[in-house]
């Protein structure tokens with residue numbers, strides 16, 4: 228009664244002053260709590276990051292999240308606080324303890340931002356362990372050794388055609404060096420085509436000069452570039468809360484055109500593929516006629532009652548995740564590999580010699596022990612490319628569950644978000660000598676000072692595919708693709724940087740810390756990565 232009459236007597240200015248005072252009080256007490264009483268108060272980190280998540284959001288929106296985290300590691304050591312409730316733990320034990328099947332952690336709000344509806348959650352973005360177990364079993368079947376053996380011919384068919392197109396570029400230019408080819412685009416077209424074949428049983432034909440689909444990778448980038456900063460913003464929890472309360476419907480109505488086109492492309496991919504499966508079944512064709520692409524494993528998965536496991540929204544979600552996870556990552560690593568080939572001619576020559584000795588004819592190159600175990604320098608080259616430029620370069624956040632967790636011997640309570648960051652670990656001076664120098668020999672015992680201990684130390688921080696139950700199921704496919712692409716390239720061609728392309732793709736001394744090495748392939752974090760160049764010319768190898 229007294230309060231109502233007091234408020235009734237206040238002027239407009241008085242009410243504003245009261246609200247401002249209450250708000251400031253809240254902000255100040257929250258800041259004091261976060262600085263001095265929060266469970267993460269004892270960890271080092273920038274002042275503003277301890278009281279607010281906006282500095283981290285700023286660097287995310289600039290696509291520099293991984294580089295920024297690395298610069299904090301330089302300043303504060305491997306373990307630091309970078310938002311009020313997030314701790315980055317860039318140590319080999321941190322990596323093991325956070326990302327293992329028994330760790331008391333799960334995916335949280337970051338991932339909850341992505342699904343377009345509750346039914347469209349995927350293997351990648353589900354926050355439920357139960358749902359993940361169910362989905363991951365299906366995914367593991369799709370990536371089994373047998374499934375990969377069935378998939379390999381399609382990788383070669385696309386790759387051989389791509390190499391023929393490169394030869395066409397050489398011939399068009401007079402038969403010696405080709406014109407200048409931007410490998411960010413060329414590798415993207417190749418890997419998208421392979422993914423189309425392996426996932427939906429149909430190559431997208433993006434590598435063909437008359438392709439009408441070359442705009443699609445740009446749509447996907449736009450989707451990630453918009454969604455990733457939202458998912459890492461301090462408003463992510465509110466966003467996730469609002470999604471089933473009207474936000475999803477609003478987004479369906481008011482989606483920016485590029486994002487709507489992207490959703491349309493994914494929808495078309497999975498509807499066309501679902502129709503093929505239906506047609507085959509209705510025509511009672513033999514089992515052997517069915518292409519065992521990834522989609523086949525999803526569409527034929529059944530629950531314990533024999534009913535299809537995946538509804539159409541879920542199939543949409545999985546298709547979208549697979550296109551992004553399976554194409555952009557491998558395209559980035561392949562573009563990065565061509566960058567390191569042209570920047571390191573002596574490495575390129577040694578690779579060519581190794582591959583040509585193992586496979587006298589380019590047609591003989593195929594996955595298996597000879598390529599993937601005995602070609603040691605090739606495998607070291609791939610590892611070094613993925614170390615220097617990991618395609619998912621920043622943090623993979625994991626939220627601690629009830630009861631907390633012990634990390635590097637320290638107790639951290641429920642609700643805190645932990646992560647390691649691939650770019651930080653991969654550029655840690657404690658694990659790698661000269662971490663910004665490209666040196667495949669660091670992975671081979673006995674070469675240029677590498678010892679059993681130094682290689683084991685390097686391995687302990689190597690995490691391009693993450694680790695544990697949510698690590699990448701496509702890892703073996705990615706290694707297979709990279710191995711055959713690089714082997715077939717160096718077997719047939721010499722590659723050189725277009726002299727007129729300047730330092731496209733590399734770092735620059737006047738850039739921010741972490742982006743200053745001219746010979747490091749630069750990634751722009753959108754959870755996966757945007758990249759530019761390198762611009763490469765090709766010549767037939769004598």
Ligand code: HEM
Pocket residue numbers: 350351352363366548549552553554556557560617618619623691692693696697698699700701702704705
């Ligand atoms: C160089 C290539 C690749 C890299 C560096 C890479 C990296 C990763 C990483 C770091 C994760 C963990 C993401 C997280 O914790 O949020 C992941 C998950 C995943 N990747 Fe890959 N990936 C690659 C290729 C592929 C390919 C070729 C496919 C499939 C065609 C694929 C499918 C997936 C899926 C479905 C997940 C979600 C797994 C789960 O949550 O259980 N990836 N990948």
